[in-house]
Amino acid sequence: MTETVSADTIRRLDSGALYGKPGLPLYLVETPLCRAVIAVQGAQLLEFQARGDAPLLWLSPLAEFTAGKAIRGGIPLCLPWFGIPPDASKPKHGFVRNRPWQLAGTQVSSQGQVQLVFVYRHQADNLFGADFSCRYKITLGRELKLALELENLDASATAFSWAWHSYFAVEDVASVAVRGLEQVEYLDNTRSLARASQEGTLTFAGEVDRAFECAPSRQSIQVPGLITSASSAGCDTVITWNPGAELAATIADIGPHYREFVCVEHGAAFANRWQLAPGEVRSATLTLRRE
Numbered sequence: 001m002t003e004t005v006s007a008d009t010i011r012r013l014d015s016g017a018l019y020g021k022p023g024l025p026l027y028l029v030e031t032p033l034c035r036a037v038i039a040v041q042g043a044q045l046l047e048f049q050a051r052g053d054a055p056l057l058w059l060s061p062l063a064e065f066t067a068g069k070a071i072r073g074g075i076p077l078c079l080p081w082f083g084i085p086p087d088a089s090k091p092k093h094g095f096v097r098n099r100p101w102q103l104a105g106t107q108v109s110s111q112g113q114v115q116l117v118f119v120y121r122h123q124a125d126n127l128f129g130a131d132f133s134c135r136y137k138i139t140l141g142r143e144l145k146l147a148l149e150l151e152n153l154d155a156s157a158t159a160f161s162w163a164w165h166s167y168f169a170v171e172d173v174a175s176v177a178v179r180g181l182e183q184v185e186y187l188d189n190t191r192s193l194a195r196a197s198q199e200g201t202l203t204f205a206g207e208v209d210r211a212f213e214c215a216p217s218r219q220s221i222q223v224p225g226l227i228t229s230a231s232s233a234g235c236d237t238v239i240t241w242n243p244g245a246e247l248a249a250t251i252a253d254i255g256p257h258y259r260e261f262v263c264v265e266h267g268a269a270f271a272n273r274w275q276l277a278p279g280e281v282r283s284a285t286l287t288l289r290r291e
């Protein structure tokens, strides 16, 4: 990554210009290798498509672009906690997905991959009582590479849980199969986190909400083409989610569109959460692509 990126490769525009729903600033990245859209809020990838391939990510046609509200689809980053916190008055999945991030740098490699680095700094408050900072590198080529670096800036040891909450575009959720989780134990969020073991390939007949701790580093998702994921150490939890018809009907920005996506999320949650000493930095990576 050496050269500077030309101004027409990365353009900043309002969500109104792309989706007809004004309200949030976005970056549109167009290169000979791919096209991507990233919201400033949450540094959230909304679209990624290698040239000539089908879109990798699903963005809800009912997505809202309202400051402070999570955008349905793409890859929201859930952090500094994943799921519902013990204090239920606090937001689900933390707050960094609902806050603006700063674009700290851009570069292009000699092979044409474009890299954007986003940063977020939190100062201890009532929501989360520890200072921390995140550095999030998004590399856009024929594949998508994500790298997160989290630093505990607090004087005390602090626990963090987080996930890249990827929504993958599928033809029909009913014919999707996820491989790479066979025989792995999971917490079933549809049954108060009861433990069970994944028997065979994971399919989506109705609501599925499973958190696999200490999961293998590779999964494949048959959509019916193949999407593959490869994660590094430190990114050991996989969460699989689709609400199914009944629950989706109660979620305003999903509704009848639940058939169009599956979430196969990667991060560090439950038993895999990160316990960071004062000043400790920890990182993880995830690579996603269509084969």
Ligand SMILES: O=P(O)(O)OC[C@H]1O[C@H](O)[C@H](O)[C@@H](O)[C@@H]1O
Pocket: 070, 092, 093, 189, 209, 210, 239, 240, 241, 263, 265
């Ligand atoms: O609606 P959200 O806050 O974005 O959460 C959407 C879903 O995220 C994860 O996959 C959780 O395991 C689910 O329980 C949750 O419903």
